[in-house]
Amino acid sequence: NVLRSDEIWLDGKLVKWEEGQVHIMTHALHYGLGAFEGIRAYRTHDGRLAVFRLREHIDRLFDSTHICMMKMPFTREQVTEGCLELLRTQKELFANGAYLRPIAFMGDGAMGLGAINPTRVAITAWDWGAYLGDKGIREGIRAKVSSFTRMHVNVNMVRGKISGQYVNSILAKREAVLGGYDEAILLDISGFVAEASGENIFLVNKKGVIKTPPLSSPILDGITRDSVLRILRDSGREVEEVTVTRDALYISNEVFFTGTAAEITPVREVDNRTVGEGKPGPITQYVQETYFRAxxxxxxxxAHWLTYI
Ligand code: PMP
Known part of the structure; x- marks a missing residue:
């Protein structure tokens, strides 16, 4: 029962939702060569709809396709305009906000790993509530360190949000949920904390020092992570982008996840150990409030983070 767009932007044109179909021989379906974005649009305080950090998301999409050597048949401006057009034509449907999903993928034609088929581009939109639940946002969630490892930086291309790479995330997420947890935290091959299945991670230690794994670790360069770094540093707080051990999470005062879908989600428990007081701490609350105000x-x-439609 997802509230979804009536139309889809497909290869440059708006088509009906039902017509947003691809052939079974779509290369990306078999081998995973695609790149996508997750973008949120919010209803602002004055009732307008604004897309959050649209330019950064479109830039990351084009970085991802460049990394994958996929030729983009549209310019950044055209994809940006496609996102806005999709929301504009469905303003009433998405009056309370929307989640946008642009995807570029290798289409059908030849098969085999050496094939180079034309890149196809689509944008869909739907209404996506709190990814880890409203209760999760308010009270915090329970996370488990995964038995699956975040792949080495020369296995996964970590500066790209690449479709096939998400199998690793899905395995971790399923394992965590089946085990009764809300989310999985993945370690890198050396055993240091990388990120959650679809979020970056921050912690606040007992001395009040805020830390997050560095971009040289196998993590996505999250746009929410970047926004949170800005918010914290602008408030006069320092944040260390450093290697984090698993047990540092256990003895932290606060842990929280950041992501477009998950927004700012507090973590109240890691591997059955209560984090801090088991509820959102003051820094998490400050970040959450400022982020939601922004x-x-x-x-x-x-204000420059918002593109009004
Ligand atoms: N890590 C992974 C693996 C993700 O899929 C996401 C969601 N895109 C993030 C981190 C957070 O990135 P962002 O803040 O740009 O949504």
């Missing part, structure tokens, strides 16, 4: 257009200093 996306709703209530923080003038972050």
């Amino acid at each position: 996306v709703r257009g209530l923080e003038p200093r972050y």
Whole structure:
């Protein structure tokens, strides 16, 4: 029962949702060569709809396709305009916000790993509530360190949001959920904390030092991570982008996840150990509040993060 767009932007044109179909021989379906984005649009305080950090998301999409050597048949401006057009034509449907999913993928034609088929591009939109639940946002979630490892930086291309790479995330997520947890935390091949299955991770230690794994570890360069670094540093707090051990999470005062879908989600438990007081701590709350104010257009200093449709 997802509220979804009536139309899909497919290869440059708006088509009906039902017509957003691809052939079984789509190369990406077999081998995973595709790149996608997850973008949120929010209803701002004055009732308008604004897309959060659209330019950064489109830039990352084009970085991903460049890394995969996929030729993009559209310019950044055309894909940007496609996102806005999709929302504009369905303004009422998405009056309360929307999640946008642009995807570029290798289409059908030849098969085999050496094939180079034309890249196809689609944008869909739907209404996606809190990814880890409203209760998760309010009270925090329970996470488990995964038995699956985040792949080495020369296995997965970590600066890309590449479709096939998500099998690793799905295996970790399923394992965690089947085990009764809400989310999986993946370690890198050396055993250091990387990120969650679809979120970056921050922690606050007992001395109040805020840390997050560095971009040289196998993590996505999250746009929410970047926004949170900005919010924290602008508030006069320092954040260390450093290697984090698994047990550092256990003895932290606060742990939280950041991501477009998950927004700012507190983590109240890691591997059955209560984090801090088992509820969102003051820094997590500060970040959450400021982030939600920013996306709703209530923080003038972050007004440049919003593109009104
Ligand atoms: N890591 C992974 C593996 C993700 O899929 C995501 C979601 N895109 C993130 C981190 C968070 O990135 P962002 O803040 O740009 O959504």
